[in-house]
Amino acid sequence: MKLQQIDKIRYRKHLNMASIVATAVLIVFALFYGQVLIHFFGGADENNFKLNLAGVILGVISLLVAFRFIRLHPYLIEVMYVWDLKQANNKIYRKLHHIKTALRDSNNTNIDAITILNYYYTASKQQYHLDNNTLTMESLIADIAILDNLIAENNLTITLDDYNSSLLKQF
Structure with a gap:
């Protein structure tokens, strides 16, 4: 998505x-x-x-x-977009533990895990903003900063277009 x-x-x-x-x-x-x-x-x-x-x-x-x-x-374009966004985030959230574990445990940089997290964090930030969820925004921004540092340390170029839901199958 x-x-x-x-x-x-x-x-x-x-x-x-x-x-x-x-x-x-x-x-x-x-x-x-x-x-x-x-x-x-x-x-x-x-x-x-x-x-x-x-x-x-x-x-x-x-x-x-x-x-x-x-x-x-x-009339429902925005409403259905956010509905679909929440569904996409939920699919990632169900595997989030495995994705983060793969990111921490691998000797090599797991680019798929980084790509998924980059998409998930960006989509979550948009979702929280649209739904006025300010309670978890601070921890999300901290997670985004950690991921951005990891991307910079490994000299990676990760974009939102790199994400595909098929990446989740390996986790």
């Missing part, structure tokens, strides 16, 4: 609106399905908790199906 410049204000505005709309649609779907299920399978004197729960589950499924159709809408 290639990193892109995203307007933070536009992203936050679109994310907030998408969240509000998704919540409203989920409520409408859940109420609709719940009422239909109660009408056909429930009774006025019975506890209809299970039917209402089934309505909520059907509402979630319907929302996911609707979202699948509208996810490529131009």
